[in-house]
Amino acid sequence: DGGLNISRDSGKSWRFVENLPLAQFYHINVDNDYPYNVYGGMQDNGSWIGPAYVWKSQGIRNSYWQELSFGDGFDVVPDPDDNRFGYSMAQQGNVLRYDRVTGHTKFIKPTHPDPDVKLRFNWNAPIAQDPYDNATIYYGSQFIHRSTDKGQTWEIISPDLTTNNPEKQKQYESGGLTMDATGAENNTTTLTISPSAVKKGVIWVGTDDGYVQVTQDGGRTWSNVTNNIPGMPEESWVPQIRSSKYNAAEAFVVVNNYRNFDFKPYLFHTTDYGATWTSLVSEAQVWNYTLAFEQDPLEPNLMFLGSEGGLYVSLDQGKNWTHWTNEYPSVPTMDLVIHPREHDLIIGTYGRAAYVMDDIRHLRAMAKNKSILNSTLKVFEAPTAYISINQAVPGTRFAADAIFNGENRPKEAMLTYLINTPEDKTQVEAVESKGKKRNKNKSVESEMTEPESEKEKVVYDSVKIEIYDAREKLIRTLAFKAPEDNGIQRTYWNMDEKGINWPSRKVPKANSPEPGGIKVIPGSYKAVFSYGDQKDSTSIKVVFDPRVTVAQSTHEAIYAERKKLENAIAKASKATHRLAESKSILEDYEKRMNAKNKETFKSLLEKTKAAKDSIEQLFIPFLGENNEGKQGIIGSKELSITNRFGAASRYLGSLLSKPGATEQRMYDQAVNKLDEHLIKIDAFYSGQWKEIRIALENADLSPFKDYDPLK
Numbered sequence: 001d002g003g004l005n006i007s008r009d010s011g012k013s014w015r016f017v018e019n020l021p022l023a024q025f026y027h028i029n030v031d032n033d034y035p036y037n038v039y040g041g042m043q044d045n046g047s048w049i050g051p052a053y054v055w056k057s058q059g060i061r062n063s064y065w066q067e068l069s070f071g072d073g074f075d076v077v078p079d080p081d082d083n084r085f086g087y088s089m090a091q092q093g094n095v096l097r098y099d100r101v102t103g104h105t106k107f108i109k110p111t112h113p114d115p116d117v118k119l120r121f122n123w124n125a126p127i128a129q130d131p132y133d134n135a136t137i138y139y140g141s142q143f144i145h146r147s148t149d150k151g152q153t154w155e156i157i158s159p160d161l162t163t164n165n166p167e168k169q170k171q172y173e174s175g176g177l178t179m180d181a182t183g184a185e186n187n188t189t190t191l192t193i194s195p196s197a198v199k200k201g202v203i204w205v206g207t208d209d210g211y212v213q214v215t216q217d218g219g220r221t222w223s224n225v226t227n228n229i230p231g232m233p234e235e236s237w238v239p240q241i242r243s244s245k246y247n248a249a250e251a252f253v254v255v256n257n258y259r260n261f262d263f264k265p266y267l268f269h270t271t272d273y274g275a276t277w278t279s280l281v282s283e284a285q286v287w288n289y290t291l292a293f294e295q296d297p298l299e300p301n302l303m304f305l306g307s308e309g310g311l312y313v314s315l316d317q318g319k320n321w322t323h324w325t326n327e328y329p330s331v332p333t334m335d336l337v338i339h340p341r342e343h344d345l346i347i348g349t350y351g352r353a354a355y356v357m358d359d360i361r362h363l364r365a366m367a368k369n370k371s372i373l374n375s376t377l378k379v380f381e382a383p384t385a386y387i388s389i390n391q392a393v394p395g396t397r398f399a400a401d402a403i404f405n406g407e408n409r410p411k412e413a414m415l416t417y418l419i420n421t422p423e424d425k426t427q428v429e430a431v432e433s434k435g436k437k438r439n440k441n442k443s444v445e446s447e448m449t450e451p452e453s454e455k456e457k458v459v460y461d462s463v464k465i466e467i468y469d470a471r472e473k474l475i476r477t478l479a480f481k482a483p484e485d486n487g488i489q490r491t492y493w494n495m496d497e498k499g500i501n502w503p504s505r506k507v508p509k510a511n512s513p514e515p516g517g518i519k520v521i522p523g524s525y526k527a528v529f530s531y532g533d534q535k536d537s538t539s540i541k542v543v544f545d546p547r548v549t550v551a552q553s554t555h556e557a558i559y560a561e562r563k564k565l566e567n568a569i570a571k572a573s574k575a576t577h578r579l580a581e582s583k584s585i586l587e588d589y590e591k592r593m594n595a596k597n598k599e600t601f602k603s604l605l606e607k608t609k610a611a612k613d614s615i616e617q618l619f620i621p622f623l624g625e626n627n628e629g630k631q632g633i634i635g636s637k638e639l640s641i642t643n644r645f646g647a648a649s650r651y652l653g654s655l656l657s658k659p660g661a662t663e664q665r666m667y668d669q670a671v672n673k674l675d676e677h678l679i680k681i682d683a684f685y686s687g688q689w690k691e692i693r694i695a696l697e698n699a700d701l702s703p704f705k706d707y708d709p710l711k
Contacts, residue, residue, distance in 0.1 A: 057393045125189070142189055157215075187208055302364050316367070334349060469523070500573055615684075
């Protein structure tokens with residue numbers, strides 16, 4: 001639980017291994033920062049906060065995580081009024097209110113008004129935030145304690161909710177061994193508190209000795225509904241209860257009984273405040289005992305279950321469970337939270353640290369309509385995409401392998417889709433080839449019997465994505481080879497428009513992928529997918545970094561200047577690509593003349609070389625000296641036109657305010673240089689190029705020969 005240390009000098013000194021993600025989380029929580037944070041307590045390793053993802057270079061480093069308090073860490077609850085503050089826990093019922101900026105912690109453990117009553121706190125005592133009052137929290141011993149002033153004072157709102165069995169309270173009778181002093185052996189305690197977010201006053205409680213209790217009036221009266229649960233093992237643990245997000249009378253109860261050598265999974269469900277119950281899990285589908293449960297807040301059919309053997313997913317309200325193994329280990333899955341804004345599933349494991357399953361909306365859609373699973377193509381609702389400002393990594397930039405970098409979320413717009421390739425990857429449609437009008441006198445039957453060459457083939461070998469802006473203008477096209485496997489797929493759009501090929505000494509290849517261009521401005525966009533003859537689409541909301549305020553008019557002004565600059569760069573590209581094409585033509589003629597008769601074409605070869613040299617001189621103002629074949633980082637005395645455009649683009653791309661005099665100057669200087677050298681290129685084509693073209697076209701370079709008779 002404290003990681004791994006290595007000594008190479010027989011224990012005189014030790015090095016802590018930082019790149020093993022092996023933390024043991026008991027609980028998981030989140031806040032609504034940008035990016036949002038993950039909270040949790042670890043076995044013998046304190047209570048922590050860290051980012052779910054970062055708007056920084058590289059990945060999520062250990063140094064981004066902050067310890068809030070030490071001890072065996074359990075649940076961490078950020079204050080919904082200000083997540084600078086919150087509540088963290090340790091063994092023996094110790095609970096603190098922390099300030100994560102200053103590090104101050106205030107001890108707020110509840111007490112009993114009767115000094116002779118000993119409070120029994122579980123090793124992993126329960127805490128809960130009231131969903132109606134941010135100042136109210138609940139904490140559990142054998143009683144439920146409530147504070148309405150963020151832990152300053154407490155009141156007891158329940159009787160002893162456990163069996164209070166004295167046979168389970170003998171941890172001080174050691175039998176001659178050292179007695180437990182850690183609090184790990186406290187029994188007959190509460191384990192979970194779950195206030196309803198649907199109806200105020202409904203609170204569910206589970207204990208470590210097999211009781212399920214509920215109040216409907218804020219704690220004035222309580223009902224023990226344990227005996228109503230068919231199949232409930234006696235004296236079992238109830239580590240988690242989830243009150244329903246939909247119905248006040250509904251709850252889900254996680255039970256495990258492995259301490260009594262019963263490793264069956266248990267998950268019980270009620271819709272009438274515990275009067276009747278049904279089981280939602282069986283050994284046939286879930287391996288080993290259950291630990292955690294979460295129901296989707298927007299689609300009740302979608303459920304997640306954590307077990308000793310991993311994560312399970314149900315699309316039909318628990319009737320069937322599927323073991324989730326995609327990029328997730330078979331590890332004790334202790335806690336599950338769905339982020340309310342970003343719709344991620346955050347998972348705390350006991351041994352493999354924390355996982356974030358980015359954007360579960362595709363699972364939500366499948367749970368709502370299971371026929372989606374059979375679609376040839378289905379595109380799911382896309383999450384909000386953020387054009388973020390990214391920091392450099394703090395500390396060592398060049399981390400090598402010893403510094404841990406957790407996988408970071410890609411910074412592009414996330415697009416999730418499903419494909420199911422037909423068994424025959426090509427299908428023949430009963431329509432005529434494109435460009436041919438249907439013969440009205442032909443029957444469909446006659447068309448169906450035509451040869452395949454006369455019909456259009458549908459091929460399922462690639463995926464195309466077309467991005468449209470709010471005016472329904474096509475701004476970007478992405479195309480790639482279709483994934484080999486059927487099922488859920490994920491790809492990304494860089495939130496850019498179709499770009500241009502920059503100036504180069506080479507002609508762009510005809511089949512090159514469409515180049516990316518400038519970033520789009522915040523707004524609504526549409527992604528249209530094509531796969532074979534199938535089409536589907538989703539909208540994408542693009543938002544600028546919410547940590548800073550930039551007016552939409554400013555984004556529009558920057559965009560307009562960047563488009564103006566891009567158009568100027570396109571002129572420069574057209575010029576260099578024309579030069580490159582012309583040089584290629586001359587090189588082809590050189591080969592042909594050398595192959596036929598070098599001496600015959602000596603004068604013309606010299607003129608061709610002179611034209612090539614002229615082209616190279618025309619390249620230099622645009623691209624600098626040709627350093628191909630040279631090694632090292634090579635500078636240039638003169639600033640090229642491409643360098644000037646690059647600098648102007650950098651100025652514009654870094655703006656958070658409207659373009660001003662500096663940006664205009666950079667643009668004007670680049671364009672003035674461009675115009676100056678475009679005149680020289682035009683002069684070359686109207687003079688030297690025209691002459692060499694006439695000479696080469698009139699040269700006798702035909703491959704045909706005159707042959708003497710063979711007889």
